Amino acid sequence: MLRAKKMNVDYSKDLGSDTEELKTGIIIENLSVRFPDKNGGDPVEALQNINLEIKPGEFVSLVGPSGCGKTTLLRTIADLQQPTTGTISIGGLTPREIRLQQKFGIVFQNPVLYEWRTVRRNVCMPMEIMGIPKPERTRRVTQMLELVGLYNFGKMHPHELSGGMQQRVGIARALALRPKILLMDEPFSALDEFTKEKLHLDLQRIWSKTKKTIIFVTHSIQEAVFLSDKVVVLSPHPGRISAVVDINLPRPRGLEIKDTMEFNSLVSKVRNSFEGV
Amino acid sequence: MNRVKKVLSSKQIVTLVWVIGLIIVWEIGATVIAQTKRTPEYVLPHISQIVDSVFSDKLVNGSQTATQIVLSNAALTLVRAGIGFIIGSIIGFILALLMNMFLPVEKIAFPYLMMIQMIPILGMAPIILAITKDIDKSRIVIAAILTFYPVATNTLAGFKAVEKAKHELMYSIAAKKKDIYKKLLIPASLPYFFTGLKISAPMAITASILVDTLQGGGGLGCMLSQSLKHAMSIYVFWQIVFFSAIIGILSFYLMSVIEKLVSPYKKVRR
Structure with a gap:
């Protein structure tokens, strides 16, 4: 009896709903990030001319090979990295203002x-x-x-x-x-496949209950397609967006969806979007 | 066979082998010297002779036995060493905090702290005594001087060893400096702080004994030099040697015990 009651707890209210005062859509315009070269050469262009719009409550994945700047993009949104040019607006505020309002939740690659x-x-x-x-x-x-x-x-x-x-x-x-915005930097990359799949289902459940804006960085195309509303494909040297693929698979998604034609054609679509790899 | 190997490589056995080895070497030396010198106990008495002297009730300076002399003077020395050690630890910790908070403090203070460390304690002690004009204060000051540097450098190293990601977590939730120290830097550096304490605890005791030798008026070091000068039984000397060694080792373990009480989590080996 007690157990059944526990299972039916509605977390959406307690987790803070995003329809409140703050609109958490994110608009990124002409964003570039350059790092000075350590050996005194030309600066490294980590991100070049990024334009991206993320709607409130959207689950967006950033995918790409190492060095494509996906983590840099996440860090720039989180105010852990300053842009060289361009702006990021989160519900009309700067990332710094959002950070000082303590509205970010960050999940790091190793759990820290x-x-x-x-x-x-x-x-x-x-x-x-x-x-x-x-x-x-x-x-x-x-x-x-x-x-x-x-x-x-x-x-x-x-x-x-x-x-x-x-x-x-x-x-x-x-x-x-x-948090109004959940930023996840390759949170599952070090885990085995079984744990990973379980956490995928957990994360989907949490997201559907809380309707947070989630930005999820990964190098796994399958993971990105399975979880997201929108997959942003980044290509390296210089880091840039080469495609944005909408994922219109029905929700909630079970693991069996990975065996469907639609799923696999979306995976191929994302894979074919990479440039210069 | 494997079990024998396992037993032999355990920590207790290793310690035991060392102790037995030392006793054997000591006794061989004592036996050899006993045959060559007229008063062998000045050079190297048998261990049994030292142990005997601990329990002997012979008065060696008119009113006290050797053991009574050692213990009453030990209190004098150890209390001063302890006070100096505590003061030095507090100063060392505060210094580490300041050096970590303000880079100029680190840049200005660090080289001079190192220089103070390089002055031999034998040279520094008479100067401190001349300044304080009091043997008690000198003991405390010298013990504090020897303590604060290992504590300060180790704690500072602890602050600096905190991973960037842990700082970023604090930054991402807009933590104030006070909270960063309270919730991250100080707890993270505790094992380093205790390493500093473990290094300096025996040093503070050694220093305090050394300062004793500068002036008559009690203390282990004072008795040490008096007993060498034939003013009383030579066994006072040997008892003090062993007693100091044991107290030095115990002070190290005392710090380990306090560390376990303060930070009970098991340290992860990485």
Whole structure:
């Protein structure tokens, strides 16, 4: 009885819905990022003339081979990297303003957990900084750990968990903030195929419940097509957008969708969009 | 066969082998010297003779046994070493914080801190004594001077070893400097801080004993030089040698115990 009740909890309200005050659509115009060359040569053009529009609540993947600037693009949106030219507008505000309003949730490539804190206290940490009162923090930590299936591991330390579990702690930590925008930088790249597929389904479920804007960086075409509304294909040297592929597969998507014709033709379409690889 | 190997390579066995080895070498030396010198206990007495002297109730300076002398003077030395050690640790930690917060402080202070470290303690001690004009204060100051540098450098290294991604997480949620120190840098550098403490704890004790020798008036070092000068039983000397060594080692382990109490998480080997 109790269990059934738990399963039916509606997280959408608690996770913060995006129809609130802030419109979280992202508009990127003429964005370029250049890095100075270490040996004093010409600067490296990491991103060249990027124009992209992301609608509120959209799940967008950035795919491309290494060196195509997909992580740089994500970092620029997150205000971890400054653009050389061009602008990014998030609901009319700059990335810096959004960051200072603490509206970003970032999931890093390796989970970046604080190894001296337990799982619960790791998830709790950003909320402590945001000054959220303790009862509320405790409530949200419990909720998020249930959501990512780690409720029974709250008292453990990160090194006692597997890589997949650590990554889920990172996701729980990012979601606990109720961010308007969730930025994910190759979050599943180090995981085995089974864990990865499970987390794909989890992430889809979380997204459909919370309707956050999610930007997801990956080098796996399959992953991008499976998860996204829109796949942005980037090509390297210099990093640029070579195609934007809309994914109109029905949702919710099960793993069996990977065997369908539509899925595979979209994968081929994305693969054929790469330039100069 | 494998089990024998396993037992032999365990940590306790290695320690035991070392201790037995040392005792054998010591006893061989003592036996050889006993045959050549008239007063062998000044050079190298048998270990049994030293142990005997610990439990002997013979008064060696008119009112106290050798063990009583050692223990009463040890209190004097160790309390001063302890006070200096605590002061030095606090100064070292604050210095590390300042050097990490303000680059100019690091650039200006670091070379001079290193220079203070390079002055031999034997040269520094009389100067400190001349300045403070008090043996107690000198003990504290010298112990503090020896302590703060390992603590400061190790803690600073701990601050700097924090991965960029951990800083970026803090940046992405617009954490204030105060929070970055409280929630990230200080907890992350604790193992480094304790490494500093483990290095400097035995040093503070050594320094305090050394300062004792400068002036009569008690302390382990003072008794050490008096017993060498035939003012009392030579066994006071040998007892102090062993006692100091044991206390030095214990001070190291004490720091490990405190570390485990303060940061109970198991450190991940990477």
